[in-house]
Amino acid sequence: MPECEADGTEEGLSDVPEQLRTQLTPRQFVKFGLTSEALRSYVPLIADEVIDFLKRSPSFKGPKGTLDVPIKMAELTIYTASRSLQGKEVRSKFDSSFADLYHHLDMGFSPINFMLPWAPLPHNRKRDYAQQKMSQTYMEIIKARRDTGVKKDEDDMIWNLMSCAYKNGTPLPDNEIAHMMIALLMAGQHSSSSTSAWIMLCLATRPDILEELYQEQLSLLGADLPPLTYDALQRLSLNSQVVKETLRLHAPIHSIMRKVKSPMPVDGTPYTIPISHVLLAAPGVSSLSPEHFPNPEKWEPHRWDAGNAKDEEDDETVDYGYGLVSKGASSPYLPFGAGRHRCIGEQFAYVQLGTITAMLVRSLKWRNPAGVEGVVGTDYSVSRASSMKFSLLASGR
């Protein structure tokens, strides 16, 4: 008996055309694997990865040193996501072959590929080769788990997808599982790694908040700072407010687009948006509006303190086939999008980013190097961002 099944006919989807239902199915399968039980099991795994990383990485050797933030946070993000969501086999491959393949796949995200994804360019050949090798590797992992009768001992996404079947009983084919795993790896990596880098950079300019975060852990979890758990993480409200505030000012995804499928009258105007037009919402516009967020340019995690919080998440909920979720379409706070295609990795991202932040705060203090003031503004242009260096001075607690 499969643990999850889907055919897109669940409540809320019955009016969706057949073709769209099948497109929605992978989303449903993935969502089934992001239960609070799974998230709970990820916290200790992510925390251990952070501890290991601090021990292994030359940047953290000695009483103090300098680190290149985006590079180090990208590494830490991939290690923590692969150890938890992707499973231990994938994590171990990141110490060897997978890192290069991932890099080549990543290079496929170049601006020219939005126009000419098929262009016979050297980086596209490498991308396609990497995609095939990675897909093969995932299928080998699945086969090994089945053939050797390995018992499910962790709640990773591969195990979840291996237990999924379509409504007619057909199990999810291995190649579909492999492709979904690659999609999840790519979907979560840049957004989470850039957010964790911004968290480090923002905290470097606010020693008061860095210290408050440390004191929050000492007072709520105990002076001996026991191993971090999911429940403990839920109690660290300032810690999650740091994540939330960072996403307000530095949302990694600047444009959320929707194609108009039926004529859309605009309330209170004589206009109707015709089909084939594409609408674009930019989270960075409403999140910088003083109407919603007083003194919007300031990074201030305390703006989310109980009573002050004004994210205006609407209460309207909807079921797209995997349980009730907030529609969120009228909120000015949109780093994870809204509606049917809202990010499915949101809770995972909070667990991953919250755990990384809490563990770094336990071990380190950090600040800008001499001569550097404040935090550089968000810049979405590819060439500039990739050529910039952001260093911090870190020292052990």
Ligand code: HEM
């Ligand atoms: C800070 C971290 C993250 C941010 C800010 C973020 C943001 C977003 C945004 C804005 C969208 C588009 C939503 C829309 O169109 O309304 C999206 C979609 C998506 N995200 Fe995330 N994301 C994050 C992390 C993750 C992670 C960790 C995963 C995977 C585990 C993930 C998986 C996805 C997927 C699969 C979609 C496509 C959903 C669909 O089209 O139905 N994201 N994300």
